[in-house]
Amino acid sequence: MNSQILSARLTFTKVTLDDWELIRSVYSNPTLMKHIGSTMSDEDIRKNFEKELAPWSMESTHWLTWIIREASTGTEVGLISICTRNREKPTAEVGFILQEAYTGKGYATEAIKAILDFAADTFGFQKFTAVCSEEHIASRRVLEKAGMNLDEIVPDSTQINGKWVNDCFYSLER
Template identity: 35%
Template sequence: MTINIETKRLTMRQLSNEDWSLYYELQTDPEIIALCFDEPSEADVKAGFDSRLPNWTVDSEHWLCLVITEKESGNKVGVTGFNLVGGVAEMGYLLLPSFHGKGYATESLAALVAWSQDIGEINRYNAVVTKGNIASERVLEKCGFKLSTIEPNAYEIRGQLYDDHFYTL
């Protein structure tokens, strides 16, 4: 299945080998990961990258990972995608800091949700945001997600515990 999703300003296509440097930067840039996770080893980043490379279908057990690109410039903005298990799509997205605040996360997530509704296998969308990541919470809310649960002290980043905010659509 070839996946190409377009919005007014963006295109999205499945991750390929040529996207290694983008993926690595998204997984290791301190500004990007500050409220997401501890910096992983290069081996862990490579394993995550490799696991997302196979062609994705609704029966896949790996994440659908789409590279977001600006139509006008051709610049890679970041990635978005989901992992589909039992009719539930766990959503995720990471954007390069130079593209924060432009509405690209909201635009790409809304387009991904709309596209995925046509595949007919998804009953619910979930997303988890670490407390303090207000920009990601706003993206989810703009896309219709609602805060459903808060799990106190659920996730540790750099030795500090954070609440997890669970969003559902």
Template identity: 30%
Template sequence: MLELYTDRLRLRSVISSDWDNFLYTHSSEQLNEFVRKPQAESVIRQKFERVLANRDFSEGEWLLTIIEDVHTQDFIGFIGLQNSDAEMGQMQVGYMIHPKAHGQGFASESLQAIIDWACLSFKPHKFIAYCIEQNIASTKVLEKCGFVREGLLRENCKIGEQWFDDCLYGLLAAQRC
């Protein structure tokens, strides 16, 4: 089981008792505004079962971790790392923070922790992130952690019936903060 610690946070592997938080984050209209239309509970359950079964961080797979308060064990959100291209040494990051924890620096703190861990464990060349252009909060998190906007992918993400532009962000592992 993976466990990473910061002064305020614990990042750990997802376990079966995390179902309620997984369901909430994947079904909340507010949290998914810039990600996807909330899906049916049966679809979310299938995703959850794949997360529980995936203990192999092979190419294309996501390693999803719970973010929780290190002192109270309160749920703060999720952060994930995808082994997107092993040959090129690229890893993709993504995160979702519970509304009660917004604006407190938890996304930046957990992103920095998982990047540091990945650098020590896997020696990647580059981290990438996609962020819908309208998602200002996520843009600020990425930039605070040293990511640089490298491009704009026009109409790259479809949420419901609407297309959105994705900003492509990159962080060279050698230049991480």
């Protein structure tokens, strides 16, 4: 698998042991996790992190995660991941989190497009899905700008910090 993926302004490298601090800071940050889920303990973050370090194939049940960096500076922008959801019709779910300082610059849309192209070309995925809370308007806009279509809004689908939220289910077929 390519060690680095490139887009116009970003680079993507598979997560490594050296990325622990970034991973820990993202998943323990209440602001970044506000629309995703509860913040996680270091122990839970470490368990997930160790899974993501494992080799990945389409048969894997864990996420394949890349660190997103600005190509010009090498600065860490955030994370983007895919996970196989259907092997019959090769389908992957995509998820992303950007650090607050890098939102509103088009980086998330650029990252999704680059990773979907890579995943389709490299692994043969034919369909991509994504889920976000209905109230997370910025993520919904990003998914739509990346070409994904809103398929369904499911009321009271996920509980985040003790509150039930509606989930928006998106997809894109290649």
